[in-house]
Amino acid sequence: MWRSIASNGITFLIVALFLMAGLILWGQREYTAQGPTETSVCVRVPSGGTMSEVSRDLEAQGVITNGTVFRLGADYTDKTQRLKAGSFLVPESASMAEIVDIVTRGGASTCGTEVVYRIGINRMQVVVRELDPGTGRYVENAAFVPGEDEVPETYTQVRAQGDTRYRVALAEGVTSWQVIEELKDVEVLSGEVAEVPPEGSLAPDSYEVRVGDERSRLVEQMQQRQQTILSAAWEGRVDGLPLASPEEVLILASIIEKETGTPDERGVVASVFVNRLERGMRLQTDPTVIYGITQGEGILGRGLRQSELRAATPWNTYVIEGLPPTPIANPGRASIEAAVNPDDTDFVFFVARTLDPKDGHNFAVTLDEHNRNVAAYRRLEAERN
Incomplete structure (x- = not known):
């Protein structure tokens, strides 16, 4: 009798081990398999968010097929505690493994809401826009001229969000005095610029900035970029x-x-x-x-x-x-x-x-x-x- 019980127990254990192995293999395949999305998706990770919250959100959006596998995969690869706040563009058919890598890799946000301070020939315009993951194009949500227009509520709301991105864009043909004057109204920047830089020394381009960045450092970056462009052009004249x-x-x-x-x-x-x-x-x-x-x-x-x-x-x-x-x-x-x-x-x-x-x-x-x-x-x- 005891031999029979022991034999049945061993058989049950073997079957359980096989089932467990099969389940693990299935989970590994699910974790690395292509995802169900047919278009790119913008995934927002709030400040203080957890991997469990992210997995539930992704499962609800249909970006992943199994939240449990997603969480276990993140735990197994020691990435659960590396979750970064921000908005991240997840390409179509991305696997759970790829998504975990995207939301834990860090760096600047790659999608979501962006505020652009456009310094133009006549004035500066502030534009609030959002990347449409499906088309890869930005959709403008609000725009205003500081000091002339009423500040839209949309701008106030996105300024309060921790993952909003910011950009300063210089139009071609602006003068150095115009740039320095308009930078004073870019409220996400800090500090002052001691003097107007030499005319022509700032590269018209788009510059990503963070809240608290110094205006003087941004101006130095503009000058360095213009010098790089000019040096290359001179060499190739x-x-x-x-x-x-x-x-x-x-x-x-x-x-x-x-x-x-x-x-x-x-x-x-x-x-x-x-x-x-x-x-x-x-x-x-x-x-x-x-x-x-x-x-x-x-x-x-x-x-x-x-x-x-x-x-x-x-x-x-x-x-x-x-x-x-x-x-x-x-x-x-x-x-x-x-x-x-x-x-x-x-x-x-x-x-x-x-x-x-x-x-x-x-x-x-x-x-x-x-x-x-x-x-x-x-x-x-x-x-x-």
Whole structure:
């Protein structure tokens, strides 16, 4: 009898061990198998959240098939206590193992809500946007101009969330004074900037920032990025340019930046100024005159007067020979690259094609051709008036 009981017990134990082994193998396969999602998903881990809470949320969203397997897998790989707060983009068909790695790896959030402080030519706009995981595109939820518009409740709400991301974006062609003035209204930053950096030394780009970052450190990052771009452009410049240094490249690039808002025209506009420099012709460009008036501090907001075109300032290229002494704005990478690699043309004149700057310019080789283009533009002005 006892032998029978012992035999049955051993049999039961063996069966149990086989079942346990099978269950473990099944769990391992489930943990590493492709997930059920057909699109990317944004997973939000709140500050102080637990792996159990995350697993329940993922199971409810249909991102994982089994919350228990998810938790056990995280425990087995010693990642349960490494959970990081933030919003993380989980790609389609991601396995539970991949998801655990994503939410415990750390680093900046890769999806969710983002606040962008866009420093533009005229003013700064604050935009609250959210990444749509399905399309990979941002959806704008709110926007306002500090000091002019009422602050939307959406902005106040996302500012209170610990996983909101922040970004400062500089438009091409902004002046250094404008950047420093607008950074004062970026409330997530701290500290002051002692002085306005040299004109042209800040790279128009998008910069991710964190709450409490110092404004001065961000400005240093902008300067370092611009120097990197400029150095690479100078090394890759074409032969025979009438530019003696990277600083002169930056000056010419700033003029190109202010003269055209049409990306495809940068190389042609650059060729006009290079041709003029090579022939000893004055550059005669209105943005340099405007800079001589404003010194980059604000927008002129009106047309130039004839007296201003004739007035002698260090930047008035209707009066001075060659390049002005400094850049007149912060040029972007494309304008810098156009300055060191202009199109090969014979053009020495250009004038706006229509009253809309986005429509580009008419270019000319001879003064007669240019005068006809100017006359056509004047007719458009007269028709509008």
